Amino acid sequence: MAHAYTPGLRVVEKTIIYKERRLPLRGTVLVKKGDKVQYDKIVARTELPGNVHMMNVVNKLNITPGEIKDCMLKKEGDPIKRDEVLAKSSSFFGLFKSICNSPINGSVESISTVTGQVVLREAPIPVEIAAYIDGIVDEVIEAEGVNVKTWGTYIQGIFGVGGEVVGDLQIVSKSVDKPLTMDDITPNLKDKIIVGGSIVTNDVIQKAKKIGIKGIIVGGLDDKDLKELLGYDLGVAITGHEEIGLTIVVTEGFGQIKMAEKTYDILKRNEGLKTSINGATQIRAGVIRPEVIVPLLERYTLEEILQEHEAKAQVGMEPGSLIRVIRKPYFGVLGKVVSLPHNLTEMESETKVRVVEVELETGEKVILPRANVETIES
Amino acid sequence: MNIKKEDITSILATDCGSTTTKAILIEKRGDEFRLIVRGEAPTTVEAPVEDVTQGVLNAVTEVGELAGRPILEDNQLIKPRKGDKGIDIYISTSSAGGGLQMMVAGVVKNMTAESAARAALGGGAIVMDTLATNDKRLPHEQIQRIRNLRPDMILLSGGVDGGTVSHVVELGEIIAAANPRPRLGISYQLPIIYAGNIKARDEIQKLLGDKTALDITDNLRPTMERENLMPSRLKIQQLFLEHVMAQAPGYKKLMAMTDVDIMPTPAAVGDIMQRISEQYNIQIVGADIGGATTDVFSVFKGVFNRTVSANLGMSYSISEVFAEAGMENVMKWVPFDMDERDLRNRIKNKMIRPTTIPQVLDELVVEQAICREALRISFDQHKALAVGLKGVQQERTIADIFSQSTGDESLVDVMTLDMIIGSGGVLSHAPRRCQSALMMMDAYLPEGITELTVDSIFMMPQLGVLAKVHPEAATQVFLKDCLIRIGTCIAPVGKAKEGKTVLKAKLKIPGGKEEELEFKYGDLKVIPLEVGATATVELHPVKGIDIGEGKGQPKTKEINGGVVGIIFDCRGRQPFELPKDKKKRIEKLQTWIDAMDIYPREGALAR
Numbered sequence A: 001m002a003h004a005y006t007p008g009l010r011v012v013e014k015t016i017i018y019k020e021r022r023l024p025l026r027g028t029v030l031v032k033k034g035d036k037v038q039y040d041k042i043v044a045r046t047e048l049p050g051n052v053h054m055m056n057v058v059n060k061l062n063i064t065p066g067e068i069k070d071c072m073l074k075k076e077g078d079p080i081k082r083d084e085v086l087a088k089s090s091s092f093f094g095l096f097k098s099i100c101n102s103p104i105n106g107s108v109e110s111i112s113t114v115t116g117q118v119v120l121r122e123a124p125i126p127v128e129i130a131a132y133i134d135g136i137v138d139e140v141i142e143a144e145g146v147n148v149k150t151w152g153t154y155i156q157g158i159f160g161v162g163g164e165v166v167g168d169l170q171i172v173s174k175s176v177d178k179p180l181t182m183d184d185i186t187p188n189l190k191d192k193i194i195v196g197g198s199i200v201t202n203d204v205i206q207k208a209k210k211i212g213i214k215g216i217i218v219g220g221l222d223d224k225d226l227k228e229l230l231g232y233d234l235g236v237a238i239t240g241h242e243e244i245g246l247t248i249v250v251t252e253g254f255g256q257i258k259m260a261e262k263t264y265d266i267l268k269r270n271e272g273l274k275t276s277i278n279g280a281t282q283i284r285a286g287v288i289r290p291e292v293i294v295p296l297l298e299r300y301t302l303e304e305i306l307q308e309h310e311a312k313a314q315v316g317m318e319p320g321s322l323i324r325v326i327r328k329p330y331f332g333v334l335g336k337v338v339s340l341p342h343n344l345t346e347m348e349s350e351t352k353v354r355v356v357e358v359e360l361e362t363g364e365k366v367i368l369p370r371a372n373v374e375t376i377e378s
Numbered sequence B: 001m002n003i004k005k006e007d008i009t010s011i012l013a014t015d016c017g018s019t020t021t022k023a024i025l026i027e028k029r030g031d032e033f034r035l036i037v038r039g040e041a042p043t044t045v046e047a048p049v050e051d052v053t054q055g056v057l058n059a060v061t062e063v064g065e066l067a068g069r070p071i072l073e074d075n076q077l078i079k080p081r082k083g084d085k086g087i088d089i090y091i092s093t094s095s096a097g098g099g100l101q102m103m104v105a106g107v108v109k110n111m112t113a114e115s116a117a118r119a120a121l122g123g124g125a126i127v128m129d130t131l132a133t134n135d136k137r138l139p140h141e142q143i144q145r146i147r148n149l150r151p152d153m154i155l156l157s158g159g160v161d162g163g164t165v166s167h168v169v170e171l172g173e174i175i176a177a178a179n180p181r182p183r184l185g186i187s188y189q190l191p192i193i194y195a196g197n198i199k200a201r202d203e204i205q206k207l208l209g210d211k212t213a214l215d216i217t218d219n220l221r222p223t224m225e226r227e228n229l230m231p232s233r234l235k236i237q238q239l240f241l242e243h244v245m246a247q248a249p250g251y252k253k254l255m256a257m258t259d260v261d262i263m264p265t266p267a268a269v270g271d272i273m274q275r276i277s278e279q280y281n282i283q284i285v286g287a288d289i290g291g292a293t294t295d296v297f298s299v300f301k302g303v304f305n306r307t308v309s310a311n312l313g314m315s316y317s318i319s320e321v322f323a324e325a326g327m328e329n330v331m332k333w334v335p336f337d338m339d340e341r342d343l344r345n346r347i348k349n350k351m352i353r354p355t356t357i358p359q360v361l362d363e364l365v366v367e368q369a370i371c372r373e374a375l376r377i378s379f380d381q382h383k384a385l386a387v388g389l390k391g392v393q394q395e396r397t398i399a400d401i402f403s404q405s406t407g408d409e410s411l412v413d414v415m416t417l418d419m420i421i422g423s424g425g426v427l428s429h430a431p432r433r434c435q436s437a438l439m440m441m442d443a444y445l446p447e448g449i450t451e452l453t454v455d456s457i458f459m460m461p462q463l464g465v466l467a468k469v470h471p472e473a474a475t476q477v478f479l480k481d482c483l484i485r486i487g488t489c490i491a492p493v494g495k496a497k498e499g500k501t502v503l504k505a506k507l508k509i510p511g512g513k514e515e516e517l518e519f520k521y522g523d524l525k526v527i528p529l530e531v532g533a534t535a536t537v538e539l540h541p542v543k544g545i546d547i548g549e550g551k552g553q554p555k556t557k558e559i560n561g562g563v564v565g566i567i568f569d570c571r572g573r574q575p576f577e578l579p580k581d582k583k584k585r586i587e588k589l590q591t592w593i594d595a596m597d598i599y600p601r602e603g604a605l606a607r
Helices: A057-061 A065-071 A202-211 A223-230 A261-269 A302-311 B052-067 B112-122 B139-149 B166-178 B198-208 B230-247 B251-257 B265-280 B318-325 B327-331 B340-352 B361-385 B398-402 B433-444 B460-469 B471-482 B582-596
Strands: A011-022 A042-048 A052-056 A085-091 A096-101 A106-111 A117-122 A125-130 A135-141 A145-156 A159-161 A165-171 A192-195 A215-221 A247-254 A274-278 A291-295 A322-325 A334-339 A355-360 A365-369 A373-375 B010-016 B020-029 B032-042 B089-094 B100-106 B125-132 B153-156 B191-194 B213-216 B284-289 B294-300 B303-309 B419-423 B448-455 B483-491 B501-509 B513-520 B524-527 B534-541 B555-560 B565-569
Touching (some): A011 A125, A011 A261, A011 A302, A042 A145, A052 B139, A052 B166, A057 A065, A057 A096, A106 B166, A117 B166, A145 A261, A159 A223, A202 A223, A223 B340, A322 A355, B010 B052, B052 B251, B089 B251, B089 B265, B089 B460, B100 B112, B112 B125, B112 B153, B112 B230, B112 B303, B125 B139, B153 B230, B191 B198, B191 B230, B265 B303, B265 B471, B318 B361, B327 B340, B340 B361, B433 B582, B448 B555, B460 B471, B471 B483, B501 B565, B524 B582
Parallel strands (some): A215 A247, B284 B419, B419 B448, B483 B565
Antiparallel strands (some): A011 A145, A042 A125, A106 A117, A135 A145, A159 A247, A274 A291, A355 A365, B501 B513, B501 B534, B534 B555
């Protein structure tokens, strides 16, 4: 049985990272290949067509659609100001007059002689895309955006909420199994991205928001707290657009689960550095996981990173590989692959699956479905 | 296709799903076509490969290895077959990249807009939203919605032929003002199909001709009394290939490889179901419960309907099932106690790690409980859409005073339903077949006599396209290799006191053996009857109980056996009720589990 989707989140201290920064519509790219950019540099810009207002002018003037062209004071394409007269009709030898004013500033998009509707469009809405990470423009996608390259730490979370934010990294929980508490959240953490241990609850998140903390990276989160935070029960894992005042990256899963030591140690070594995080998650075709990026352009040269990159070319799961169990009854426990038996094996649920023999960190040896473990990049 | 139908002996078929590409090899053995092997590989539409044909070649390589003969040479299909090398034809379906996502629009919500939704669903699409002039949204809200959703295609309908023009033109104006952009590809125009009043065609052409890739086809509701969905469905499939698929990485190459047009996966499944229903004159309900969505198909009185419940599924969308059904509805199927906090976290962890498998029994029981609710809700949604035409003038007689029909009545009638076909991992791969049977019985509550089956390895999509080129081969494989007959469910309808006799049955089993049986209200019993065997059953319901011929009326029918056998389900219908008291409910569930030997009595279910 082949697996379409290979579990295994990337947690690497030194790697090359590319970020595509693309506009939703064609526009103008403001940087060129090779430019050094800061995270807040606007790299591309476009304008979305303005909002549209539809007005049934014939009803307002009490005329038929066929008469509309004669009553319009503006033609298609003309600019118009709020409260300016758009159309006028007169009847009974000019004795009775009706007028129709524009509700917006914008322009006349179309006039219909069939329905009598006039479409008005507001001024275009500007859209700008920032670099999001400190790096170098690696590629310009003509009229659409750029690819920014950087090197440094790249950590994928399992689930997140909230969009892109950038701040200085601050370790708050003293160890991986410590929950983030109310006392941990202090005013000096304003604008920081903080790292917790095993869990964060909604009341702690609310306090963090009040203080102005930009993001939280933590091992686990209870679904009940997520529901309270969002105000609704999340049905499908497509996130990133929530306006909740900060961004959360969960590294392990739902419930109280200690953060993987490796993730915590890497973050600790990067404490104080500028960090870009994004909670956007999409668990469907084209999986998107939340991410933590710490550019280390000053600390390492590209050559140093490249050496590391090649030495650690990824291999599949094999005896000796480090794994994490991702389903009950050993959820969250780490272990080492002992063997990969070939034959299908029946589990307690009577499901017949491909299995892996694992020695857990407790020393216990267990047989688990291969689909229920994920490799940890070493 | 460069080969005569009679000369075909070897067929390769693939289905490119969002995550997995499945390949099957079908060959003529003696006088009939049979499934030989099946292979699969991850779908490769996304980075770093970005070429769907790579996944296809990987799956085909596995098929070749398993079949023990070469199908590929230098990454090319060997076609036609030469001795033991290669295949005669290659066909494919696709739902990669999230399938076909459409918006539909019609003038009146429950008339043309509803017909448009049915056409889009039948064409294999997911309907993201339905716009109508009376959908209670203001024009700017409708415009914003079109912009936000970014569909792959829009189907615009409205007005009967020769009727009022202005309403449908107004919808055209809204679409034009939104100036919608397609989901895939930044630089191509969005395909729009116009299937409304023919008198409005010129106006629609003026409005949308330059801004979009407009295509005009026959009105899908030419008169109030008639729906004409086929031209729209075919147009959808054609534009799906020309526009949407052509944008997906590698599809142009794949189109060149296949001998007939690639079909959207659900459209192919719908085709094979209609064919089987026609051929055997049976009423069918089929469900495909996937990770993200649940498709429901039905054919009643020759009318085909399909619906997609876009956010009801067993992995990616498992939380949505839980949210929509509610904790209480899920837990009512679970025969032990669970902490809410723990249950919520477990479900969310399945959502974020969708490929994990229930290792321990209590996790399997919970997943199957959620499956029941996903099937139930998607079936309710299907019944609501599979209705007669609304807005039709009906001639009434005095007798109709007491039975007025508004067209709201569902075409789906579980009493006349002959066969349920279940598909998707949770049903097709349940550790015990009786688990699939009980999940379908609990969710659909079939009445009277209904055969229960599952699709062994979900090859209905491939057989749907195959039916276009070789219908006999498709039917043979469907019956012999695709369909697994689980058994026949016999469920009397009506309420009685617990323990009171509701049904007497006389069973004539092959070999002349006769058995007389009596069932009490609340009973669930299995009488083994093996696959391939048939039995004649004579049913005598008591007064007030219906088995299909009216209350108290007897019924005789020849029924099929299956892996489980004949299941007498006397737990009650209309209503089917579980005890409110938790202890009593759990006792009841455990009795049924034992009666059908559903789960091993271990772990959470230990005695």
